[in-house]
Amino acid sequence: MSRSVIKILLVDDEPDVIEFMSYNLKKEGYSIFSASNGKDGIELAKKINPDLIVLDVMMPEMDGMATCRALRSLEQFKSTLIIFLTARDEEYSQISGFDAGADDYVTKPVKPRIFLSRLQALLRRSDTSKKQLNVKIGDIEIDPEKYLVYKGTETIELPKKEFLLLQLLMSKPGRVFNREEIMSRVWGNESIVGDRTIDVHIRKLREKLGDEIIKTMKGVGYKFD
Template identity: 55%
Template structure:
Protein backbone atom coordinates (compact mmCIF):
# COMPACT_ATOMS: atom_id res chain seq x y z
CA UNK A 1 0.00 0.00 0.00
CA UNK A 2 1.41 3.40 -0.95
CA UNK A 3 1.43 5.78 2.02
CA UNK A 4 0.81 9.49 1.72
CA UNK A 5 3.08 11.11 4.30
CA UNK A 6 1.75 14.62 4.73
CA UNK A 7 2.97 17.09 7.33
CA UNK A 8 0.22 16.29 9.80
CA UNK A 9 0.68 12.52 9.76
CA UNK A 10 4.38 12.34 10.56
CA UNK A 11 6.08 13.19 13.83
CA UNK A 12 9.18 15.30 14.43
CA UNK A 13 11.41 12.37 13.46
CA UNK A 14 9.67 11.94 10.11
CA UNK A 15 7.99 8.70 11.15
CA UNK A 16 4.29 7.97 10.63
CA UNK A 17 2.18 9.05 13.58
CA UNK A 18 0.65 6.21 15.58
CA UNK A 19 -3.08 5.83 16.11
CA UNK A 20 -4.69 3.31 18.47
CA UNK A 21 -8.31 2.33 17.78
CA UNK A 22 -10.38 0.53 20.41
CA UNK A 23 -13.74 -0.94 19.41
CA UNK A 24 -15.40 -4.32 20.03
CA UNK A 25 -16.77 -4.49 16.48
CA UNK A 26 -14.17 -6.08 14.13
CA UNK A 27 -15.75 -4.62 11.00
CA UNK A 28 -15.47 -1.08 12.35
CA UNK A 29 -11.85 -1.65 13.39
CA UNK A 30 -11.02 -2.87 9.90
CA UNK A 31 -12.76 0.03 8.14
CA UNK A 32 -11.02 2.63 10.30
CA UNK A 33 -7.65 0.91 10.08
CA UNK A 34 -7.84 0.64 6.28
CA UNK A 35 -8.72 4.30 5.74
CA UNK A 36 -6.18 5.69 8.20
CA UNK A 37 -3.38 3.49 6.84
CA UNK A 38 -4.23 4.77 3.35
CA UNK A 39 -3.64 8.24 4.77
CA UNK A 40 -0.18 7.22 5.94
CA UNK A 41 -0.75 6.63 9.67
CA UNK A 42 0.55 3.65 11.62
CA UNK A 43 -2.55 2.01 13.09
CA UNK A 44 -2.96 -0.37 16.04
CA UNK A 45 -6.18 -1.89 17.36
CA UNK A 46 -7.72 -3.10 20.62
CA UNK A 47 -10.96 -4.99 21.10
CA UNK A 48 -11.90 -3.77 24.59
CA UNK A 49 -11.10 -1.16 27.21
CA UNK A 50 -8.50 -3.14 29.13
CA UNK A 51 -6.56 -3.98 25.99
CA UNK A 52 -6.75 -0.32 24.96
CA UNK A 53 -5.08 0.75 28.22
CA UNK A 54 -2.38 -1.91 27.91
CA UNK A 55 -1.54 -1.00 24.32
CA UNK A 56 -1.64 2.72 25.05
CA UNK A 57 1.02 2.23 27.74
CA UNK A 58 3.14 0.17 25.36
CA UNK A 59 2.85 2.42 22.31
CA UNK A 60 2.21 5.95 23.62
CA UNK A 61 0.28 6.72 20.41
CA UNK A 62 -0.26 10.22 19.07
CA UNK A 63 -4.03 9.66 18.90
CA UNK A 64 -6.45 7.21 20.52
CA UNK A 65 -9.90 6.53 19.05
CA UNK A 66 -12.24 5.02 21.66
CA UNK A 67 -15.65 3.49 21.22
CA UNK A 68 -17.76 4.58 24.20
CA UNK A 69 -19.70 1.30 24.47
CA UNK A 70 -16.95 -1.32 24.93
CA UNK A 71 -16.74 -4.38 27.20
CA UNK A 72 -14.48 -4.66 30.29
CA UNK A 73 -14.00 -0.88 30.37
CA UNK A 74 -15.95 1.59 28.28
CA UNK A 75 -14.38 4.45 26.39
CA UNK A 76 -15.15 7.05 29.06
CA UNK A 77 -13.46 4.92 31.73
CA UNK A 78 -10.41 4.38 29.53
CA UNK A 79 -10.15 8.11 28.86
CA UNK A 80 -10.45 8.93 32.56
CA UNK A 81 -7.73 6.44 33.51
CA UNK A 82 -5.30 7.66 30.84
CA UNK A 83 -5.88 11.33 31.57
CA UNK A 84 -4.79 10.84 35.21
CA UNK A 85 -1.29 9.91 33.97
CA UNK A 86 1.16 12.65 32.95
CA UNK A 87 2.25 10.82 29.79
CA UNK A 88 -1.27 11.01 28.35
CA UNK A 89 -2.19 14.58 29.29
CA UNK A 90 -1.59 15.80 25.74
CA UNK A 91 -2.53 12.63 23.83
CA UNK A 92 -5.34 13.28 21.37
CA UNK A 93 -8.50 11.27 22.09
CA UNK A 94 -11.57 10.89 19.89
CA UNK A 95 -14.75 9.13 21.00
CA UNK A 96 -16.84 6.97 18.69
CA UNK A 97 -20.42 6.99 19.84
CA UNK A 98 -23.79 5.74 18.69
CA UNK A 99 -25.33 8.20 21.12
CA UNK A 100 -26.55 11.33 19.41
CA UNK A 101 -27.93 13.19 22.42
CA UNK A 102 -26.15 16.36 23.48
CA UNK A 103 -25.58 15.25 27.08
CA UNK A 104 -23.52 12.24 25.98
CA UNK A 105 -21.39 14.42 23.73
CA UNK A 106 -20.80 16.94 26.52
CA UNK A 107 -19.92 14.15 28.98
CA UNK A 108 -17.34 12.77 26.57
CA UNK A 109 -15.68 16.14 26.04
CA UNK A 110 -15.69 16.91 29.77
CA UNK A 111 -13.96 13.59 30.42
CA UNK A 112 -11.00 14.82 28.39
CA UNK A 113 -11.75 13.87 24.80
CA UNK A 114 -10.69 16.26 22.02
CA UNK A 115 -13.50 15.32 19.64
CA UNK A 116 -16.27 12.80 19.03
CA UNK A 117 -17.63 11.11 15.91
CA UNK A 118 -21.11 9.66 15.72
CA UNK A 119 -21.87 6.23 14.32
CA UNK A 120 -22.53 5.05 11.65
CA UNK A 121 -19.04 6.16 10.67
CA UNK A 122 -18.25 7.93 7.43
CA UNK A 123 -14.61 7.05 6.63
CA UNK A 124 -14.11 10.36 4.81
CA UNK A 125 -15.43 12.34 7.77
CA UNK A 126 -13.31 10.37 10.24
CA UNK A 127 -10.10 10.87 8.24
CA UNK A 128 -10.92 14.54 7.82
CA UNK A 129 -11.46 15.01 11.57
CA UNK A 130 -8.25 13.14 12.42
CA UNK A 131 -6.22 15.24 9.98
CA UNK A 132 -7.80 18.43 11.30
CA UNK A 133 -6.90 17.54 14.90
CA UNK A 134 -3.29 16.87 13.98
CA UNK A 135 -3.06 20.12 11.98
CA UNK A 136 -4.40 22.03 14.96
CA UNK A 137 -1.89 20.46 17.33
CA UNK A 138 1.02 20.90 14.91
CA UNK A 139 0.22 24.59 14.61
CA UNK A 140 -0.24 24.99 18.35
CA UNK A 141 2.91 23.13 19.32
CA UNK A 142 5.30 24.74 16.86
CA UNK A 143 7.83 26.31 19.17
CA UNK A 144 5.85 25.26 22.24
CA UNK A 145 7.59 25.92 25.54
CA UNK A 146 7.30 23.04 28.00
CA UNK A 147 6.44 24.11 31.54
CA UNK A 148 6.83 21.41 34.18
CA UNK A 149 6.75 22.69 37.73
CA UNK A 150 9.38 25.41 38.03
CA UNK A 151 11.18 24.31 34.86
CA UNK A 152 10.56 25.97 31.47
CA UNK A 153 12.08 24.51 28.29
CA UNK A 154 11.91 26.76 25.21
CA UNK A 155 12.72 24.92 21.93
CA UNK A 156 12.88 28.14 19.89
CA UNK A 157 15.56 29.76 22.06
CA UNK A 158 17.13 26.44 23.10
CA UNK A 159 16.78 27.74 26.62
CA UNK A 160 16.02 26.11 29.96
CA UNK A 161 15.04 28.20 32.96
CA UNK A 162 14.49 27.12 36.55
CA UNK A 163 12.57 29.62 38.67
CA UNK A 164 13.40 32.16 35.97
CA UNK A 165 17.14 31.47 36.11
CA UNK A 166 18.76 30.46 32.82
CA UNK A 167 20.62 27.16 32.51
CA UNK A 168 23.07 26.90 29.62
CA UNK A 169 22.99 23.52 27.86
CA UNK A 170 24.77 22.23 24.77
CA UNK A 171 22.53 21.46 21.79
CA UNK A 172 22.35 17.68 22.35
CA UNK A 173 21.89 18.17 26.09
CA UNK A 174 18.94 20.43 25.34
CA UNK A 175 17.44 17.99 22.82
CA UNK A 176 17.77 15.21 25.38
CA UNK A 177 15.97 17.08 28.17
CA UNK A 178 13.30 18.35 25.76
CA UNK A 179 12.58 14.82 24.55
CA UNK A 180 12.29 13.38 28.06
CA UNK A 181 10.23 16.33 29.35
CA UNK A 182 7.83 16.14 26.39
CA UNK A 183 6.14 13.18 28.08
CA UNK A 184 6.77 13.32 31.86
CA UNK A 185 6.66 9.92 33.49
CA UNK A 186 7.14 7.99 30.28
CA UNK A 187 10.21 5.74 30.09
CA UNK A 188 12.19 6.38 26.91
CA UNK A 189 14.19 3.37 25.78
CA UNK A 190 17.92 3.86 25.23
CA UNK A 191 17.67 3.02 21.52
CA UNK A 192 14.75 5.40 21.18
CA UNK A 193 16.76 8.23 22.75
CA UNK A 194 19.72 7.53 20.47
CA UNK A 195 17.50 7.58 17.39
CA UNK A 196 15.52 10.71 18.29
CA UNK A 197 18.38 12.82 19.63
CA UNK A 198 21.38 11.64 17.58
CA UNK A 199 19.63 10.09 14.56
CA UNK A 200 20.12 6.83 12.71
CA UNK A 201 23.08 8.06 10.68
CA UNK A 202 25.24 9.00 13.67
CA UNK A 203 27.07 6.13 15.36
CA UNK A 204 27.23 6.65 19.12
CA UNK A 205 27.20 4.24 22.02
CA UNK A 206 25.06 3.86 25.11
CA UNK A 207 27.78 5.60 27.08
CA UNK A 208 27.00 8.78 25.14
CA UNK A 209 23.53 8.94 26.68
CA UNK A 210 24.89 8.36 30.19
CA UNK A 211 27.43 11.17 29.81
CA UNK A 212 24.83 13.63 28.54
CA UNK A 213 22.34 12.70 31.26
CA UNK A 214 25.02 13.26 33.91
CA UNK A 215 25.90 16.67 32.46
CA UNK A 216 22.24 17.72 32.31
CA UNK A 217 21.70 16.67 35.91
CA UNK A 218 24.75 18.62 37.03
CA UNK A 219 23.78 21.77 35.14
CA UNK A 220 20.13 21.73 36.25
CA UNK A 221 21.06 21.01 39.84
CA UNK A 222 17.81 19.18 40.48
CA UNK A 223 16.83 15.52 40.38
CA UNK A 224 14.43 15.34 37.41
CA UNK A 225 15.89 12.56 35.24
CA UNK A 226 15.36 9.07 36.61
CA UNK A 227 17.35 6.06 35.45
CA UNK A 228 15.27 2.94 34.80
CA UNK A 229 17.96 0.30 35.10
CA UNK A 230 18.48 -1.76 31.97
CA UNK A 231 15.72 0.12 30.11
CA UNK A 232 16.22 3.86 29.73
CA UNK A 233 15.36 7.18 31.31
CA UNK A 234 12.30 9.22 32.27
CA UNK A 235 11.62 12.80 33.31
CA UNK A 236 9.84 13.37 36.60
CA UNK A 237 9.91 15.88 39.43
Protein backbone atom coordinates (compact mmCIF):
# COMPACT_ATOMS: atom_id res chain seq x y z
CA MET A 1 0.00 0.00 0.00
CA SER A 2 2.46 2.69 -1.00
CA ARG A 3 0.83 6.03 -1.29
CA SER A 4 2.32 9.10 -2.77
CA VAL A 5 1.65 11.47 0.12
CA ILE A 6 1.39 10.52 3.75
CA LYS A 7 -1.40 12.26 5.65
CA ILE A 8 -0.88 13.29 9.25
CA LEU A 9 -3.55 14.66 11.56
CA LEU A 10 -2.46 16.83 14.49
CA VAL A 11 -4.85 17.24 17.41
CA ASP A 12 -3.80 19.77 20.03
CA ASP A 13 -5.50 22.66 21.78
CA GLU A 14 -2.44 24.89 21.62
CA PRO A 15 -2.27 26.71 18.28
CA ASP A 16 1.45 27.31 18.72
CA VAL A 17 2.22 23.63 18.90
CA ILE A 18 0.09 22.93 15.85
CA GLU A 19 1.78 25.64 13.87
CA PHE A 20 5.28 24.60 14.87
CA MET A 21 4.80 20.94 14.08
CA SER A 22 2.84 21.68 10.96
CA TYR A 23 5.71 23.75 9.62
CA ASN A 24 8.28 21.09 10.33
CA LEU A 25 6.29 18.23 8.93
CA LYS A 26 5.21 20.03 5.79
CA LYS A 27 8.84 20.75 5.11
CA GLU A 28 9.39 17.00 4.98
CA GLY A 29 6.69 16.52 2.43
CA TYR A 30 3.87 15.26 4.61
CA SER A 31 0.34 16.42 4.12
CA ILE A 32 -0.84 18.02 7.39
CA PHE A 33 -4.33 18.44 8.84
CA SER A 34 -5.22 19.69 12.29
CA ALA A 35 -7.96 19.98 14.88
CA SER A 36 -8.01 21.76 18.24
CA ASN A 37 -9.99 19.20 20.21
CA GLY A 38 -10.77 15.51 20.34
CA LYS A 39 -14.25 15.70 18.91
CA ASP A 40 -13.24 17.73 15.85
CA GLY A 41 -10.23 15.52 15.48
CA ILE A 42 -12.35 12.42 15.17
CA GLU A 43 -14.67 14.04 12.66
CA LEU A 44 -11.80 15.21 10.53
CA ALA A 45 -10.10 11.84 10.77
CA LYS A 46 -13.21 10.14 9.40
CA LYS A 47 -13.13 12.44 6.38
CA ILE A 48 -9.45 12.40 5.50
CA ASN A 49 -8.46 8.96 6.75
CA PRO A 50 -4.95 9.89 7.88
CA ASP A 51 -2.03 7.52 8.01
CA LEU A 52 -1.00 8.81 11.38
CA ILE A 53 -2.64 10.82 14.15
CA VAL A 54 -0.76 12.87 16.72
CA LEU A 55 -2.78 13.44 19.90
CA ASP A 56 -1.99 15.79 22.73
CA VAL A 57 -2.77 14.05 25.98
CA MET A 58 -3.64 17.18 27.90
CA MET A 59 -6.68 18.70 26.29
CA PRO A 60 -9.78 20.19 27.87
CA GLU A 61 -13.07 18.32 27.62
CA MET A 62 -11.90 15.18 25.80
CA ASP A 63 -8.29 14.34 26.46
CA GLY A 64 -5.93 12.43 24.23
CA MET A 65 -6.56 9.09 25.81
CA ALA A 66 -10.30 9.35 25.57
CA THR A 67 -9.94 10.44 21.96
CA CYS A 68 -7.65 7.56 21.24
CA ARG A 69 -10.07 5.06 22.73
CA ALA A 70 -12.90 6.55 20.75
CA LEU A 71 -10.88 6.26 17.56
CA ARG A 72 -9.83 2.72 18.26
CA SER A 73 -13.43 1.72 18.76
CA LEU A 74 -14.09 2.61 15.15
CA GLU A 75 -13.20 -0.02 12.59
CA GLN A 76 -11.64 2.61 10.35
CA PHE A 77 -8.91 3.45 12.84
CA LYS A 78 -8.18 0.04 14.27
CA SER A 79 -4.74 0.04 12.76
CA THR A 80 -4.08 3.71 12.18
CA LEU A 81 -0.88 4.89 13.79
CA ILE A 82 -1.33 7.11 16.84
CA ILE A 83 1.37 9.09 18.62
CA PHE A 84 0.76 10.77 21.99
CA LEU A 85 2.25 14.08 22.99
CA THR A 86 2.81 14.28 26.73
CA ALA A 87 4.47 16.68 29.14
CA ARG A 88 7.67 15.23 30.45
CA ASP A 89 6.47 14.89 34.03
CA GLU A 90 3.19 13.16 33.39
CA GLU A 91 4.45 10.03 34.96
CA TYR A 92 1.77 7.62 34.04
CA SER A 93 1.35 8.76 30.52
CA GLN A 94 3.48 6.00 29.08
CA ILE A 95 1.60 3.15 30.56
CA SER A 96 -1.83 4.59 30.13
CA GLY A 97 -0.95 5.75 26.67
CA PHE A 98 -0.12 2.33 25.39
CA ASP A 99 -3.06 1.04 27.30
CA ALA A 100 -5.35 3.40 25.44
CA GLY A 101 -3.98 2.06 22.17
CA ALA A 102 -1.18 4.44 21.23
CA ASP A 103 1.69 3.23 19.06
CA ASP A 104 4.24 5.63 20.45
CA TYR A 105 4.51 8.74 22.54
CA VAL A 106 6.73 11.79 22.43
CA THR A 107 7.35 14.23 25.25
CA LYS A 108 6.91 17.97 25.01
CA PRO A 109 8.58 20.21 24.23
CA VAL A 110 8.84 18.51 20.86
CA LYS A 111 12.21 18.50 19.17
CA PRO A 112 11.64 18.30 15.41
CA ARG A 113 14.61 16.08 14.64
CA ILE A 114 13.67 13.53 17.26
CA PHE A 115 10.01 13.64 16.49
CA LEU A 116 10.65 13.05 12.82
CA SER A 117 12.84 10.05 13.37
CA ARG A 118 10.30 8.45 15.68
CA LEU A 119 7.56 9.13 13.23
CA GLN A 120 9.48 7.72 10.30
CA ALA A 121 10.45 4.65 12.26
CA LEU A 122 6.81 4.11 13.08
CA LEU A 123 5.64 4.59 9.51
CA ARG A 124 8.31 2.30 8.23
CA ARG A 125 7.47 -0.38 10.70
CA SER A 126 3.78 -0.22 10.08
CA ASP A 127 4.28 -0.07 6.36
CA THR A 128 6.11 -3.33 6.41
CA SER A 129 4.01 -4.98 9.04
CA LYS A 130 1.00 -4.56 6.82
CA LYS A 131 2.70 -6.51 4.11
CA GLN A 132 4.71 -8.83 6.26
CA LEU A 133 2.63 -11.91 6.09
CA ASN A 134 3.89 -14.63 8.29
CA VAL A 135 5.56 -17.33 6.32
CA LYS A 136 4.48 -20.84 7.13
CA ILE A 137 6.07 -23.94 5.70
CA GLY A 138 5.18 -27.31 7.09
CA ASP A 139 4.69 -26.91 10.79
CA ILE A 140 7.11 -24.01 11.02
CA GLU A 141 5.91 -20.45 10.92
CA ILE A 142 7.84 -17.23 11.33
CA ASP A 143 6.46 -13.93 12.54
CA PRO A 144 8.89 -11.22 11.45
CA GLU A 145 7.13 -8.54 13.41
CA LYS A 146 7.42 -10.32 16.71
CA TYR A 147 10.68 -12.04 15.95
CA LEU A 148 9.10 -15.32 16.84
CA VAL A 149 8.98 -18.77 15.36
CA TYR A 150 6.20 -21.25 15.89
CA LYS A 151 6.75 -24.93 15.57
CA GLY A 152 3.50 -26.79 15.85
CA THR A 153 2.13 -25.51 19.11
CA GLU A 154 5.32 -24.32 20.71
CA THR A 155 6.70 -20.82 20.43
CA ILE A 156 10.41 -20.32 19.96
CA GLU A 157 12.34 -17.12 20.41
CA LEU A 158 15.39 -16.76 18.24
CA PRO A 159 18.32 -14.37 18.48
CA LYS A 160 18.65 -11.89 15.67
CA LYS A 161 21.19 -13.64 13.47
CA GLU A 162 19.50 -16.98 13.77
CA PHE A 163 16.21 -15.40 12.90
CA LEU A 164 17.58 -13.61 9.87
CA LEU A 165 19.22 -16.78 8.67
CA LEU A 166 16.02 -18.74 9.03
CA GLN A 167 14.05 -15.99 7.38
CA LEU A 168 16.41 -15.97 4.43
CA LEU A 169 16.22 -19.72 3.96
CA MET A 170 12.46 -19.69 4.31
CA SER A 171 12.04 -16.82 1.89
CA LYS A 172 12.54 -19.31 -0.90
CA PRO A 173 11.98 -22.79 0.46
CA GLY A 174 13.84 -25.47 -1.37
CA ARG A 175 16.22 -23.10 -3.05
CA VAL A 176 19.87 -23.49 -2.19
CA PHE A 177 21.65 -20.48 -0.74
CA ASN A 178 25.40 -20.55 -1.01
CA ARG A 179 27.67 -19.22 1.67
CA GLU A 180 28.47 -16.02 -0.11
CA GLU A 181 24.81 -15.22 -0.39
CA ILE A 182 24.09 -16.07 3.22
CA MET A 183 27.06 -14.05 4.32
CA SER A 184 25.97 -11.03 2.40
CA ARG A 185 22.33 -11.10 3.36
CA VAL A 186 22.55 -12.04 7.00
CA TRP A 187 25.85 -10.50 8.02
CA GLY A 188 25.95 -7.59 5.62
CA ASN A 189 29.05 -5.79 4.63
CA GLU A 190 30.32 -4.41 7.88
CA SER A 191 31.48 -7.63 9.38
CA ILE A 192 33.83 -10.10 7.88
CA VAL A 193 33.33 -13.27 9.81
CA GLY A 194 34.86 -16.66 9.49
CA ASP A 195 33.38 -19.59 7.68
CA ARG A 196 32.49 -21.63 10.72
CA THR A 197 30.20 -18.89 11.98
CA ILE A 198 27.53 -19.84 9.49
CA ASP A 199 27.72 -23.49 10.46
CA VAL A 200 27.37 -22.69 14.12
CA HIS A 201 24.23 -20.70 13.46
CA ILE A 202 22.85 -23.45 11.29
CA ARG A 203 23.56 -25.86 14.07
CA LYS A 204 21.67 -23.75 16.58
CA LEU A 205 18.67 -23.56 14.30
CA ARG A 206 18.71 -27.31 13.88
CA GLU A 207 19.01 -27.72 17.61
CA LYS A 208 15.93 -25.62 18.15
CA LEU A 209 13.79 -26.58 15.19
CA GLY A 210 14.84 -30.09 14.37
CA ASP A 211 17.65 -31.57 12.33
CA GLU A 212 15.69 -32.17 9.17
CA ILE A 213 14.50 -28.70 8.36
CA ILE A 214 17.77 -27.34 7.04
CA LYS A 215 19.55 -29.46 4.54
CA THR A 216 23.23 -29.22 3.67
CA MET A 217 24.16 -29.38 0.03
CA LYS A 218 27.83 -30.02 0.40
CA GLY A 219 29.94 -27.67 -1.63
CA VAL A 220 26.87 -25.72 -2.64
CA GLY A 221 25.04 -24.31 0.35
CA TYR A 222 22.03 -24.80 2.59
CA LYS A 223 18.34 -25.03 1.93
CA PHE A 224 15.14 -25.10 3.91
CA ASP A 225 13.12 -28.17 3.28
